[in-house]
Amino acid sequence: MERIMLAHGSGGRLSHELIRNLFQKYLGNSYLDQMNDAALLPGLEKIAVTTDSFVVSPLFFRGGNIGKLAVCGTVNDLAVSGAIPKFLTLALIIEEGFPMDELERIIKSVAETAAEAGVVIAGGDTKVVERGSADKIFINTTGIGYITDRSVGPDRIQPGDEILITGTIGDHGIAILSEREGLEFQTPVLSDCAPLNNLIDTFYLPGVKCMRDPTRGGVATTLNELAQQAGVSLLLNEEQLPLSPSVEGACGMLGLDPLYLANEGKALVIAAPDAADQVLLNMRAHPLGRKAARIGQVQEGKPGLVLLETFLGGKRILGMLEGEHLPRIC
């Protein structure tokens, strides 16, 4: 009997197979088939909607907690889709016996992060299950945004376009891992967990062709999705990848590739060559974009192929995340 495995929730290959073989099979429609981070819905005033459940463990970590994460994750899915995030719903599944003060800290954090992002919690739900039937608390947020005239999507990507990222990679993944394993670094690694909509408002120009937030599965998996959807090849330059020294050290020590680690406050941006310089300047002018960098290029070539030009000058293929290294990263 086939069974659900942790990797089905990883955002990697098995997740994609599950979507194709089960969800698209039964539920496929023109909205779901867009396969973007948010669904754009018709109406006289167009709206965008996206949903995400958060099961991160531990609940509290350096740089954030499950409440902050639940707001950022959904706000960011709307923002990278070119929408202006406006409303969130918040649904909690709580284990019997969960401490009220921890719940209060989480809800406060939801409120603060929603205020920072300028979104309104427009609805909610709470379920409590018996002790042992859920691990502490799970949170679903669903977001609704207004559609702007920002036309972004993988269909606009062309050879010659530049690949930019708004800052260092792998911080969230290492922050969670170090909490779990009790690892101490000289400079502690903080999760990058942040709402990106204000940053995006700052750097956006019509030359921006596509945006994604590289969460579960990391930069490598997100770029694989884009390369497939756009039918292009992507070439990344390892030397240009922004990495904090602590994340670089942790990855070296633990044998992890930062390209597969989750980020919760970074946008990958594909920009036209004549716009890329200005977009990069705009990014760096915002506190969340100071470490923004150009990290690669869109190329002709085998559709769906993502290549990494390494420090040594060689090239290797970057596939999607296989299996699940870090369950419950978000």
Place this chain on the structure above:
Amino acid sequence: MERIMLAHGSGGRLSHELIRNLFQKYLGNSYLDQMNDAALLPGLEKIAVTTDSFVVSPLFFRGGNIGKLAVCGTVNDLAVSGAIPKFLTLALIIEEGFPMDELERIIKSVAETAAEAGVVIAGGDTKVVERGSADKIFINTTGIGYITDRSVGPDRIQPGDEILITGTIGDHGIAILSEREGLEFQTPVLSDCAPLNNLIDTFYLPGVKCMRDPTRGGVATTLNELAQQAGVSLLLNEEQLPLSPSVEGACGMLGLDPLYLANEGKALVIAAPDAADQVLLNMRAHPLGRKAARIGQVQEGKPGLVLLETFLGGKRILGMLEGEHLPRIC
């Protein structure tokens, strides 16, 4: 240290206290403070949104399963709010090791029920947690609907209005309980789990002033909410309550009050006296409303008071559900 208890998720008194003391305190805004089943959101084309997580146990029961329930629950919250349900998002939290064939049955059921209700699943998310960190599967659905000119809400309720219900009460609660306890009745009790939007389209008239679906906490708890929000007294007549013989028998045997049992396919309707007869006729013309009945009246008197006139002619106060008799009923 104060801790979350099962009753915090019951829909009863402690749920209301949690909402007031925690969620409204930190997250209160004009949308959440409406305290209706769905939030009505501004925009050139007005939309409604509602969210609900489903943790029902067992997952499969006579008359439905968690997938069907997750669609009905959210569709019904939109429909009783006077909106036309249009879009749903679907977010799954699945325990590692969950059988794929059961997941497939659930997703099929989601698709079938969404088709029956005429709603489109517009987004989704899947998380998997380690074995033991969740009990099999939890489902969140968030729904978006279009606002109609149906003006319904507790503020329209006036003394003299009639209280109607679209059919028998307590069926879902008894169906779940009998699955859990292995009870057999001569005529098995099926959950009433059904999307109500088509039924509501059939019976709605401008004389309909308010609609609610009496789920967790049952008819008694829902009527308490309405009586408080509208600042009126409500008088129910026990003799007029539609009950299936099996539910009546089960309640007698188990010492349960059907007024506190969950329903998942019933609407409570407050209608103006001159519209009530026609609304009732319209209800009975639809397959889901054949057992519709007039069950009470809105009265002057102590705001928030709900009274039951018993078979014996006496009157007793019906309070909100206290504690939690049946956790994970939805």
